[in-house]
Amino acid sequence: MADVIEYYREEDGGHPASLSPGYRSTVARSPRRPLIHMPHTLTEVTGPKGVWDQLMGPAVMDLTKQHKAEPLGQRIIVSGRVLDENGRPVPNTxxxxxxANAAGRYIHKKDQWNAxxxxxxxxxxxxxxxxxxRYRFVTIKPGAYPWKNHPNAWRPEHIHFSLLGPAFATRLVTQMYFPGDPLIAIDPICQAIPAAAVERLVSRFDIETTEDxxxxSYIFDIVLRGRHATPMEA
Known part of the structure; x- marks a missing residue:
């Protein structure tokens, strides 16, 4: 795999490498040739300013109130701030x-494991x-689940995050983990990221915002750029 072009620099904030052999799917999807620069068009760099709620509909911030009854599992609050490289808040994002649910299963036709x-x-x-x-969600703590990367492989408990800024081309995707999870240290996706940067993906338990x-309650701040950026596409 020596011919694979690497597009990762640790000083860029610790984002995952495009090729991480331990994370098997990156072997097939990592680039083999230099990237081609394609400038964004006007429709890609502009978007609905201040009207995301009109475009997407009302906010869905309580995932435990979407159906007739309460879901099973440990109810949690996940909140935090979206910040730029200088620690300034990023509004209207x-x-x-x-x-996954508390048993570690997604509502998706491709998720067919026995949970x-x-x-x-x-x-x-x-x-x-x-x-x-600032943002805030009420949800259920997700369970770990198996995946087919290697024998006896289990993903740590995590929540996927997608951020959409001033335009559709600014979408960023990451994952939030929970403190003390022993699976983080042996997860190939996490190990594709420098150890110091993995810590930025782990939420912080917060008793002050826990509701009696x-x-x-868990706090997860997302930094968009700079040396302390939250790793994206984790």
Whole structure:
């Protein structure tokens, strides 16, 4: 694989390498030739300013209230801020989440492993950050699940995040993990990222925003650029 062109520099914020052999799917999808520069068109760099809620519909911030009954599992609150490289808030940014249920299963036809589906949990939501770059979701802590990367492979508990800024071309995708999860250290996706940068993908338990007799709380700030950027496409 020596001919594979690498488009990763640790000083760029610790984003994953395009080729990480331990993460098997990157072998097929990593580029073999130099990238071709394709300037964005006007329709790609402009978008609906301040009207994301009109385009996407009402916010879906409580994933436990989408059906007739409460979903099974540990109720949690996930909140944080979207920030630029200087720590300034980034308002009017779409934050989407999707995740497995408490048993580690997605509602998707390709997810057929032997774990129960929850009819009261879809596992998807979206909000738009406020003037201070803040977002907040109520959801269920997802379970770990097996995947076919290697024998006895299990993904750590995680929530997928997608951010959409001023235009569709600015979409960024990442994952949030939970503190103390032993699977993080042996997960090939996490190991494709420098160790210091992996820490930026791990949320922080926060007792101050935990709601008594209701839900535990985790804080996950997302930094878009710079040396302390949150790794994207993790």
């Amino acid at each position: 779409v934050v989407e989440v999707w995740q 129960p589906l929850d009819p009261n949990f879809t596992g998807a939501g979206h909000v738009v950050t406020d003037d201070q770059g 007799h209701y839900a535990l």
